[in-house]
Amino acid sequence: MRFFFHLHNDIDTRDEEGTELPDRDAARALAQKEARTMAAESVRKGHLNLAHFVEVTDEAGAALFRVEFGQVIDVYDR
Amino acid sequence: MNHHSSNLQPFLNRLTSRSVLSDRERRRILDLPVRVKQVRSNEDFVTLGERVDHACFVVDGLVGRFGQNAQGERQITALHIAGDMPDLHSMVQPATNWALQALTTTTLLLVPHASLRAAAAAHPAIAEAFWRDCTVDAGILAQWIVNVGRRDAQSRLAHLLCEMAWRYEGPIGRAPVVYDLPMTQSQLADATGLTPVHVNRTLKRLREIGTWHHGRRVRVEDWDALAAIGEFDPGYLQVDLEPEERLRIVN
Numbered sequence: 001m002r003f004f005f006h007l008h009n010d011i012d013t014r015d016e017e018g019t020e021l022p023d024r025d026a027a028r029a030l031a032q033k034e035a036r037t038m039a040a041e042s043v044r045k046g047h048l049n050l051a052h053f054v055e056v057t058d059e060a061g062a063a064l065f066r067v068e069f070g071q072v073i074d075v076y077d078r
Numbered sequence: 079m080n081h082h083s084s085n086l087q088p089f090l091n092r093l094t095s096r097s098v099l100s101d102r103e104r105r106r107i108l109d110l111p112v113r114v115k116q117v118r119s120n121e122d123f124v125t126l127g128e129r130v131d132h133a134c135f136v137v138d139g140l141v142g143r144f145g146q147n148a149q150g151e152r153q154i155t156a157l158h159i160a161g162d163m164p165d166l167h168s169m170v171q172p173a174t175n176w177a178l179q180a181l182t183t184t185t186l187l188l189v190p191h192a193s194l195r196a197a198a199a200a201h202p203a204i205a206e207a208f209w210r211d212c213t214v215d216a217g218i219l220a221q222w223i224v225n226v227g228r229r230d231a232q233s234r235l236a237h238l239l240c241e242m243a244w245r246y247e248g249p250i251g252r253a254p255v256v257y258d259l260p261m262t263q264s265q266l267a268d269a270t271g272l273t274p275v276h277v278n279r280t281l282k283r284l285r286e287i288g289t290w291h292h293g294r295r296v297r298v299e300d301w302d303a304l305a306a307i308g309e310f311d312p313g314y315l316q317v318d319l320e321p322e323e324r325l326r327i328v329n
Contacts, residue, residue, distance in 0.1 A: 005275050013279045017263050034275040041231070041276065054275065 002059050003027040005034055009042070009052040024064065031056050031067040039069040050075070085112055085187055088161045089135050096214065096316055097207035098326035106197050106204060112187040117180040124165065124178040131172065132188040135163045139184025140260055143176050144268065154269040156219060157181075159245055167212045169194045182260040182294075202328040210325065217314040226271040229309065231280045234270045236308030239289060239296055241315065249318045252301055260294040 002018040021027050031054045042048045050070030057063050090107045093099065099107070112135070117123045124130060126146070134141075141164050143156040155176065158164035164178055169191045198205035221241070225234050239259075243250055246257045261269070267277045281291050287307065288299035298304050312318070 005278075007275050007279055009279075011279075011282065013275070013282050015263075015275070015278055017274075017278075019264060019274060034273050037273045037276060038279070 001027075003030075003064070004057045004059075004061075005031060006055045006057065007034070007038060008055060009038060009049065018059070027056050028065065028067070031065075032072045035067045035069050035072050039073055042069075085114075085137070086110055086135065086189075088137075089163060089187075092161050092163075093207045093211060094324070096319055096324055097203070097210050098324050099203055099207060103201045103204050106201060110189050110193050110197065112189055115186045115188055117184045117186065119180055119182050119184075122177055122179045123186070124174055124176075126177045127174060128177075129173050130165065130168050131192075132190050133163055133165050133168050133194060134178065135187040135189060136160050137185040137187055139186075140181040141184060142179050142181050142265065142269070144179060145176055152268050153271065154265065155222065156215065157242065157269065159242075163189075163211070166194075166208055167215075169198075169208070181265055203326055206326065206328050214314075214316050217316075221314055222269075231270070231272055231276055232283055233308055234272070235266065235277065235280050235284060236289070236304050237310055238266070238270060238308075239284075239291065239298070240305050240308045240310035240312075243296065243298065244312045244315055244317055249312075250301055255296075255298040255301060257296050258294055259291065259296045266291075 001023065002020055004015040004018045006015050007013040019030065021030065035054045038052070038054070039048055042052075048069070050073070051068060053066045053068040055063060055066040086108055090104055093107065094104070115123070117139075123134070136158055138160045141158040141162070142154040143158070143164055144152045144154045146152045156164065165174075168174065172191060194208070198208060218241075221237075225237050229237060242259055243255050243257055247255060263274045263277045263281070266272075267274045270277065272280070284291075284304070287303040289304050290297045304310075
């Protein structure tokens with residue numbers, strides 16, 4: 001199955017190529033990894049918006065789920 | 079044996095673009111025996127840990143050398159295009175600690191190590207030319223390490239797109255450049271130590287400075303802007319040596 005990973009942070013980036021994965025769980029795992037990677041990239045530049053997210057769609061373009069940065073990062077302030 | 083003497087002309091051209099060979103030595107390269115092999119996209123034609131008895135010359139297509147971690151995640155450590163011999167060094171180190179994958183449909187000529195070794199033994203200048211070619215590959219690898227270690231995502235991709243432009247097209251001036259780079263975003267991610275989403279995001283930013291990677295094609299409208307972001311200096315590629323810069327150290 002092919003899944004598409006669209007990034008919504010300071011600009012929206014649509015995935016037109018997609019990634020072949022065995023199932024939805026694999027797509028969720030990859031979306032989490034991508035969200036953490038992009039959040040980390042933001043932190044490197046000195047900012048982070050926990051509401052930014054990766055949205056996953058199927059081949060028909062239907063939205064399956066979204067992973068917000070804040071859902072996959074534990075933030076502590078002490 | 080002289081099965082396919084003209085097929086290795088591009089290999090000879092590559093060697094003599096950097097090294098000086100006599101007519102006899104040139105003939106010896108062209109007379110190397112070869113076997114044609116077609117590989118499909120995504121096919122590993124040399125696997126990790128394999129022991130090989132031949133080197134591969136790329137006639138057309140695109141080849142990635144890669145290593146991988148314990149989870150099987152791949153890092154592409156070199157790209158090889160038509161005219162390259164990705165594993166020339168295997169003639170002296172036949173046990174691989176790397177693997178070769180066709181990134182698109184690829185045609186190879188397999189050249190037996192025994193023949194390469196015999197040519198090098200008979201003609202020290204051929205051995206020197208082989209060695210010199212391997213040092214260029216090592217120079218490219220060193221640049222790639224700087225790329226993944228010390229450049230941000232935008233610079234990394236810009237550097238890679240500049241490098242491949244020079245390798246495919248030769249010296250680039252200031253005019254717009256278009257070339258085929260049959261790589262997916264996933265493969266670009268594997269070559270730059272990024273993730274596919276990050277590559278996609280970064281390619282979108284590069285569009286703002288006039289560089290597109292779409293489908294299998296790269297279009298660079300503002301070469302200077304891309305080269306500046308990629309901190310690209312093509313000297314390490316040695317693709318534009320003047321005849322007097324080509325070397326022959328042995329007699």
